[in-house]
Amino acid sequence: xxxxxxxxxxxxxxxxxxxxxxxxxxxxxxxxxxxxxxxxxxxxxxxxxxxxxxxxxxxxxxxxxxxxxxxxxxxxxxxxxxxxxxxxxxxxxxxxxxxxxxxxxxxxxxxxxxxxxxxxxxxxxxxxxxxxxxxxxxxxxxxxxxxxxxxxxxxxxxxxxxxxxxxxxxxxxxxxxxxxxxxxxxxxxxxxxxxxxxxxxxxxxxxxxxxxxxxxxxxxxxxxxxxxxxxxxxxxxxxxxxxxxxxxxxxxxxxxxxxxxxxxxxxxxxxxxxxxxxxxxxxxxxxxxxxxxxxxxxxxxxxxxxxxxxxxxxxxxxxxxxxxxxxxxxxxxxxxxxxxxxxxxxxxxxxxxxxxxxxxxxxxxxxxxxxxxxxxxxxxxxxxxxxxxxxxxxxxxxxxxxxxxxxxxxxxxxxxxxxxxxxxxxxxxxxxxxxxxxxxxxxxxxxxxxxxxxxxxxxxxxxxxxxxxxxxxxxxxxxxxxxxxxxxxxxxxxxxxxxxxxxxxxxxxxxxxxxxxxxxxxxxxxxxxxxxxxxxxxxxxxxxxxxxxxxxxxxxxxxxxxxxxxxxxxxxxxxxxxxxxxxxx
RNA sequence: GCCCCCGUAGCUCAGCGGAUAGAGCGCCGGCCUCCGGAGCCGGGUGCGCAGGUUCGAGUCCUGCCGGGGGCACCA
Numbered sequence: 001x002x003x004x005x006x007x008x009x010x011x012x013x014x015x016x017x018x019x020x021x022x023x024x025x026x027x028x029x030x031x032x033x034x035x036x037x038x039x040x041x042x043x044x045x046x047x048x049x050x051x052x053x054x055x056x057x058x059x060x061x062x063x064x065x066x067x068x069x070x071x072x073x074x075x076x077x078x079x080x081x082x083x084x085x086x087x088x089x090x091x092x093x094x095x096x097x098x099x100x101x102x103x104x105x106x107x108x109x110x111x112x113x114x115x116x117x118x119x120x121x122x123x124x125x126x127x128x129x130x131x132x133x134x135x136x137x138x139x140x141x142x143x144x145x146x147x148x149x150x151x152x153x154x155x156x157x158x159x160x161x162x163x164x165x166x167x168x169x170x171x172x173x174x175x176x177x178x179x180x181x182x183x184x185x186x187x188x189x190x191x192x193x194x195x196x197x198x199x200x201x202x203x204x205x206x207x208x209x210x211x212x213x214x215x216x217x218x219x220x221x222x223x224x225x226x227x228x229x230x231x232x233x234x235x236x237x238x239x240x241x242x243x244x245x246x247x248x249x250x251x252x253x254x255x256x257x258x259x260x261x262x263x264x265x266x267x268x269x270x271x272x273x274x275x276x277x278x279x280x281x282x283x284x285x286x287x288x289x290x291x292x293x294x295x296x297x298x299x300x301x302x303x304x305x306x307x308x309x310x311x312x313x314x315x316x317x318x319x320x321x322x323x324x325x326x327x328x329x330x331x332x333x334x335x336x337x338x339x340x341x342x343x344x345x346x347x348x349x350x351x352x353x354x355x356x357x358x359x360x361x362x363x364x365x366x367x368x369x370x371x372x373x374x375x376x377x378x379x380x381x382x383x384x385x386x387x388x389x390x391x392x393x394x395x396x397x398x399x400x401x402x403x404x405x406x407x408x409x410x411x412x413x414x415x416x417x418x419x420x421x422x423x424x425x426x427x428x429x430x431x432x433x434x435x436x437x438x439x440x441x442x443x444x445x446x447x448x449x450x451x452x453x454x455x456x457x458x459x460x461x462x463x464x465x466x467x468x469x470x471x472x473x474x475x476x477x478x479x480x481x482x483x484x485x486x487x488x489x490x491x492x493x494x495x496x497x498x499x500x501x502x503x504x505x506x507x508x509x510x511x512x513x514x515x516x517x518x519x520x521x522x523x524x525x526x527x528x529x530x531x532x533x534x535x536x537x538x539x540x541x542x543x544x545x546x547x548x549x550x551x552x553x554x555x556x557x558x559x560x561x562x563x564x565x566x567x568x569x570x571x572x573x574x575x576x577x578x579x580x581x582x583x584x585x
Numbered sequence: 586g587c588c589c590c591c592g593u594a595g596c597u598c599a600g601c602g603g604a605u606a607g608a609g610c611g612c613c614g615g616c617c618u619c620c621g622g623a624g625c626c627g628g629g630u631g632c633g634c635a636g637g638u639u640c641g642a643g644u645c646c647u648g649c650c651g652g653g654g655g656c657a658c659c660a
Contacts, residue, residue, distance in 0.1 A: 038605070047603060050640065060640070088604045089640070134660065176660055292658050303588065303656070310658040317660055345589055346655045371590060372654070413598070416590055418653060420597085429623070434609065440623050451620045495601055503599060506608070510625095517616085517625040558623080 002080060002100055003487070006044055007033050009077035010092075013070040014048060021056040021066055029055060035484070042085075042093035043100070043480075049090035060090025068092055101479040102467035108482060108538040109462065116485040116545045118161040126162045127328060128154045130339035131251065132169040135243035136180045138207055139250050139394040141373045141421055142341060148410040148551070149370055150339040151256045152498035155549045157337075160493035165333070167260040169324065171317075172240050173268065179203065180243065181236030187212035188235065192221055205391065211242050250395050254403055255551050267323045273315045276323035277308050285357045295322075300353025318347070322354045329360055337366045337496070345369045368496045370415035376422040392423075401426045404552045408435035411550045412502035434506050438543065439555050441509035445540040446556040448521050452533055457522055462534050469531035474511075474518040478535065481511040482542045489549070498550065505546040512539045 010033065018025040031048035049064030056063050064086040071084055071092075082097045108115045130150025133143045150166070158164045171177075183203040189196035191212055202208075215223075215238055223231050251257070267273055277293060280286045285296045291311030295318070298305055308319040328336055340348070348367045356362045375382040375392055382392060397406060405426050412434065413419055429436045452459065470476065485504060492500040521532040544554035 032603085034603085036604080037607090041604070045603090047641095050603080053640075091604070136660090171660065174660070290658080294658095307658045312658075314658085316658070342590065342654050344655085349588085369589080374653095414600095417598075418591075425597095436623060437609085440621085444621055444624080446621095448620050455620085491601065497601085499599085500601095503608085506599095510608085513624055514626090516620085517622095520620070522620050558621090 002096070002103070003033065003044070005077040005080065006094065009071065009075060009081075010046060010048065010067070012075055013067045013073075014052070016070040016073075017063075017066045021052070021058065021063060023052060023056050028052065035487075036091075036093065041087065041091070043096040044094045046092045046094070047090075049086065049092060053090065061086055064090045064092050098471070098476070101476055101483065102464065102470065104479050104483040105467050105470070105535060105538045106462075106464065108541050109534065112541060113545060113548075115541060116489045116549070117159040118486075118490075120161060121163065122161040124162055124334040125165065125332065126157055126335040126337060127165045127167055127331070127333045128157065128337045128339065129167045129169055129328075130154075130337075131256070132171070133247065134171040134176055135240060135247055136176050137203060137205055137243070137391075139247055140391050141375055141394065141397055144254065144394045144397065144406060145370055145373050145410045145419065146339050146341060147251065147254060147256045148407050149368060149415055149498060152411050152501065152550050153337065153339070153368065153492075153496055155551065156489060156492045156498050156501065159489045159549060162335075162493075165260060166258045167262055168258045169262045169264065170244065171264050172244070173265045174317075177240055178232075178236060180208075181232065181239045183208045184212050184215070184239045185231065185235035188216055189224065191216050192224060194224055207246075207393075211239065214242070250393075250398075253398060254394065255407070262324070262327075264320060264324070267320055267327070272323040272327060273319050276326050277315075277319060279326070280308070280322065280354065280357055283357050283359070295350070295354065295357070297350045297353045300349070300356050302349040302353050306350045318350060318354075321347070321351055322358075325351065325355060325360075325365075326358065329355075329358075333364075335364050335366065337368060339368045339370070342369055342371045366496060368415060371418040373410070373419045373421050376420055376424075378424045379422065382423075397423070404439070405433060405435050408438075408502065408550060408552050409433070411552075412499055414497065414499050434502070435552060436558075438505045438509045438547065439553070440558060441512050442540060442543045442547070442554045443556060443558045444516065445512065445536045445543075448516075448536055449533065449540070452522050452529075455522065457529060457533070459533050459537075460530060462530070466527075466531055466534060469528045470535060472515075472519055474515040475532070475535060478508075478511040478515045478539060481508050482539060485542055485546065492549075501546050501549045505543060505550070508539065508543055508546065512536075512543070515539075 014028065015025045017023075018028070029051045031046060031051035033044055033046045036042060036045040048067060049060040053060040053063050068084050068086055071078070071081075080096050080100055081094055083095045085093050085095075087093050111117075111119075128150055130153075131139075131143055131147050133139055133146075139147075154164045154166050179199060179201060180203055182199045186196045186198045186202065187209050190198075191209070215235075223234060226234070277286065280295055285299060286308065287294050287296065287305075292307050293309035294305045295308050296305050297303075306318050307316050308322070309315055325336075338351075345367075348369065352362050352365060352367070355365050400423055409421065409426050410419065426433055449459075470479065485508075488500055488504045492498050515535070519532060521529065521536055523529050540554075547554045
């Protein structure tokens with residue numbers, strides 16, 4: 001990448017200038033090489049003059065001048081530089097030769113679906129565990145945000161060279177599952193005319209009745225007079241089995257897949273929980289009090305010590321978490337990522353503490369904590385009550401808004417920002433909803449390429465000389481924007497912030513629209529037509545790659561909106577071309 | 586009370602310590618003989634308040650105010 005070449009050239013110039021500046025080349029303050037906000041400040045800018053000045057005991061500008069002199073003297077990597085100047089308080093602004101932008105297009109076309117990704121693997125494994133909703137009910141919007149963040153982050157990490165594994169953890173044992181089983185059992189009996197009491201804290205949702213209905217249809221009345229213990233067991237197992245299937249089918253529909261489905265039930269029988277407690281005890285961080293077993297979490301920055309084994313002998317959820325953590329580390333990951341809703345953030349400190357107590361490197365465990373989602377419809381809050389089962393399920397949401405709009409809306413915002421998800425707004429195909437703006441840009445490009453083909457404008461294979469036609473400001477601005485994708489991916493991975501990809505996609509779409517408005521693609525000028533067609537193809541590729549990272553489709557065409565643009569034709573049946581399909585172009 | 590997140594334009598939000606803080610929506614005015622007008626161009630002194638660190642703070646630290654979430658031998 002060009003940035004690396006520049007950084008190297010600058011580092012060499014700094015090293016060369018160091019003696020004269022009275023600096024030790026082996027002990028220099030850190031400096032940055034970034035893209036300036038203002039185009040006039042060049043293609044790249046560095047603050048090294050400002051950064052090194054205090055240590056050199058000279059003014060930032062004079063330090064910058066000294067380094068620039070060595071930079072101008074030449075050396076490897078300098079052939080890209082058109083001009084260098086010291087500006088403002090001491091920045092070094094670097095203007096590159098126009099050719100570098102042509103190289104960007106070349107890189108996009110050569111790398112295709114891989115453009116934006118690192119060329120070399122890091123050789124490191126990361127596990128992203130996400131969703132992990134209890135199989136006691138259907139997925140809802142909150143878990144949808146988790147699914148989108150986790151999935152997009154996994155994509156981004158993969159693009160950043162990590163070997164990624166996606167995992168879903170089923171909380172498929174314990175009182176909540178028994179509760180679900182008992183709830184279905186009661187509904188089953190009631191459905192068949194038996195006067196059965198509904199559990200005190202049972203699940204009221206309609207899906208419980210639906211499951212009971214299904215089971216009744218298949219098994220008939222034979223469980224009415226069955227042995228109570230056997231019947232309890234049956235409904236527990238059936239409930240678990242069917243809810244897991246339900247959740248998996250919703251995720252599939254949402255375009256989210258996992259490499260590993262990890263059952264909590266597999267921890268207990270293997271003795272992993274006892275082993276986990278024993279390991280913490282061995283490390284000296286466990287004590288008994290009031291009949292329970294505690295982890296000294298306060299020794300690791302938590303508010304209070306945490307119970308591992310309750311006084312009734314049952315392990316807590318936390319104990320299982322620790323056992324699961326040990327299991328994960330046992331699988332040789334270099335890094336673990338947890339995607340948790342803000343309602344769980346309180347559990348971060350204890351789990352990180354446990355990791356530390358067990359001797360693991362706590363910095364290899366990342367928690368992506370996202371703020372919660374509130375549902376609205378036309379500005380009115382949609383009431384959600386777990387108790388009454390009055391929730392909007394993810395399936396229902398997908399029926400209304402479709403996966404693309406839902407995914408984009410949930411992925412585009414910073415995880416630190418709460419989301420008011422207004423079904424009406426997200427369904428509307430307008431700029432309230434940028435997903436259509438970006439998809440439209442992609443479809444528009446596809447259309448141009450189609451028109452070119454229809455008019456028998458042959459798109460010939462390019463050579464570097466093809467791109468020399470690209471000299472208009474709008475063309476170069478588009479290329480400048482497209483050039484950012486690799487850096488954006490890198491940042492998104494580093495900061496666990498996949499929303500940056502959405503931001504890029506919108507900016508790239510804008511840059512294309514501007515280019516399209518100002519530059520006619522298909523003209524009588526053959527050389528120019530070739531260059532602009534290839535530029536369009538490159539923009540299409542970059543947009544598709546960005547959308548693909550978000551798990552949003554990049555349509556070849558979209559339904560035209562009629563007349564006044566107010567009619568919003570069925571969003572659910574929108575574009576369905578899978579963006580991630582690497583086959584294209 | 587303690588912990589976490591947030592407070593940026595009328596609204597929704599983006600901005601990993603850098604120069605003149607951006608985008609969409611809404612509002613006003615322009616732009617189609619021609620490749621998709623779901624588009625483009627123009628119109629803008631807004632970083633909650635007060636201190637501090639720094640050559641430089643929307644960004645880091647402290648306090649305050651306001652909003653959301655969490656503080657179980659629940660999952």
